[in-house]
Amino acid sequence: MNGASATPTKKDLRVAVVGGGICGLICAVGLTKAGVNVHLYEAAPKFGEVGAGVGLGPNAIHVLKELELLDKVVAKSDLPKPEIRPCHFVSGYGDHEVIYDYPVKPEDVGLGIHRVAFLDAIAPMADPARTHFNKRCVSLSESSDGSEVVIHFADGTTASADIALGADGVRSVVRTYVVEGVEGYTSPGRFVHASFTNSLVYRGLVPTAKLVEVGVRTVMNKTVVSWNGLDKHIVTFPIKGGTIINIAAFVTDRSKPPSLEPLPQPWVTQHSTEEVLSEFADWGPDVRAFLGCLENPSAWAVHSVNPLLDSYSRGRVAVLGDAAHAMLPHLGAGAGQSLEDALLLIRLLSHSETKSTNVELVLQAYDMMRRPRGNHILESSIKSGLIYEGHGPSGGSIQGQQKDLPGIWNIWYHDQSADFANAVRWLLEKKAFT
Numbered sequence: 001m002n003g004a005s006a007t008p009t010k011k012d013l014r015v016a017v018v019g020g021g022i023c024g025l026i027c028a029v030g031l032t033k034a035g036v037n038v039h040l041y042e043a044a045p046k047f048g049e050v051g052a053g054v055g056l057g058p059n060a061i062h063v064l065k066e067l068e069l070l071d072k073v074v075a076k077s078d079l080p081k082p083e084i085r086p087c088h089f090v091s092g093y094g095d096h097e098v099i100y101d102y103p104v105k106p107e108d109v110g111l112g113i114h115r116v117a118f119l120d121a122i123a124p125m126a127d128p129a130r131t132h133f134n135k136r137c138v139s140l141s142e143s144s145d146g147s148e149v150v151i152h153f154a155d156g157t158t159a160s161a162d163i164a165l166g167a168d169g170v171r172s173v174v175r176t177y178v179v180e181g182v183e184g185y186t187s188p189g190r191f192v193h194a195s196f197t198n199s200l201v202y203r204g205l206v207p208t209a210k211l212v213e214v215g216v217r218t219v220m221n222k223t224v225v226s227w228n229g230l231d232k233h234i235v236t237f238p239i240k241g242g243t244i245i246n247i248a249a250f251v252t253d254r255s256k257p258p259s260l261e262p263l264p265q266p267w268v269t270q271h272s273t274e275e276v277l278s279e280f281a282d283w284g285p286d287v288r289a290f291l292g293c294l295e296n297p298s299a300w301a302v303h304s305v306n307p308l309l310d311s312y313s314r315g316r317v318a319v320l321g322d323a324a325h326a327m328l329p330h331l332g333a334g335a336g337q338s339l340e341d342a343l344l345l346i347r348l349l350s351h352s353e354t355k356s357t358n359v360e361l362v363l364q365a366y367d368m369m370r371r372p373r374g375n376h377i378l379e380s381s382i383k384s385g386l387i388y389e390g391h392g393p394s395g396g397s398i399q400g401q402q403k404d405l406p407g408i409w410n411i412w413y414h415d416q417s418a419d420f421a422n423a424v425r426w427l428l429e430k431k432a433f434t
Ligand SMILES: Cc1cc2nc3c(=O)[nH]c(=O)nc-3n(C[C@H](O)[C@H](O)[C@H](O)COP(=O)(O)OP(=O)(O)OC[C@H]3O[C@@H](n4cnc5c(N)ncnc54)[C@H](O)[C@@H]3O)c2cc1C
Pocket: 018, 019, 020, 021, 022, 023, 024, 041, 042, 043, 044, 048, 053, 054, 055, 056, 057, 135, 136, 137, 138, 167, 168, 169, 170, 171, 172, 173, 201, 248, 300, 302, 320, 321, 322, 323, 326, 329, 331, 332, 333, 334, 335, 336, 337, 338
């Protein structure tokens, strides 16, 4: 493996993490803290995130606490500590009738943070001697005796390791390797399973003071607000102590079945405010007023993993984060699932019994524990979007949505320690651990 090591390691196991976004970085830092020899390979010249805010739910907060990283992340956020984040559902039309106030419990604390701030909090803990930029993975292979995985980069170099973990996002190359391992599978293209969801999201930030000026009456700087409509919905939430409102306006084309292909690049395009307003021409006054304040809105073509993966691992290789389960962002749960993946991998790979000789079974245990939950949250995100956009099981009326919305966020509390214990039990049964 490349690079001189700086941090002493307790184990011989050599782990390569491909991709240094939220998920790969947390995984690499957590493994390093646990004494595992891990190298991180990132395609970009430095750590960096496109996009605006990311909402971390109670499960993500739990992972950060377990990894003793929460204080660092909170210190880079605008809040003194994680807080309850209520969600208020209103109609996008007419006078914005209240549909539902999602009940929150005192323990339902989360954190809204800018993506760049999140990476800034964690990146200083990555071992510089084991962090490699400008390393775009183009393919993977097994060494001839099957004892190593070889990672091939766009610059013609390679690295070998006992395990490769693909945290290379929605356009994952590592996922292609994992999926192609399924018997009889023929790859249709490079980014296997990154499919366009038929949803575009217009995004932008608006100062709260500006919203007051233009006469918005709904309180937008205290809670998340979901403005629901037909085939469209808008999510707004406060950042920077409520002084700025993050706006994400979704438009879904349901005239055609969900695609099984990615769109051609670019997936992010610039639009005029007038274009966004024309999409919401028949919506209510507050929506028209705040959309009119968007300056240089960008539109993102939302992609997800579709169809669901049959396995998150193949031999010495596994996928995590968006590489495994990129999902519609309608529950604000993608990053949390990524962190849950990372926590289980950190626990399993730092286990004293995990060795180069049993890693294939260890990664199978990871797949068995994480795939049902990751795939379930992906499917729940689709269902919640259908409710917000008038196609829930009880229909698009206010009463129908009131029937369907309760319980959509019954996803935060999952016993992550039980997953680890069950994985270890299975490895003992398989005699991989003694
Ligand atoms: C509009 C929108 C809003 C969202 N809001 C929320 C939210 O509020 N809450 C929430 O929990 N989630 C949210 N999500 C989802 C969340 O952003 C993702 O689940 C999370 O960022 C995934 O992190 P990741 O590290 O797996 O992938 P990424 O962040 O995509 O990181 C992948 C990394 O891998 C690198 N890379 C890519 N290809 C290669 C390669 N071949 N070789 C080497 N490196 C490579 C990239 O440069 C990048 O650094 C949202 C998503 C969208 C689209």
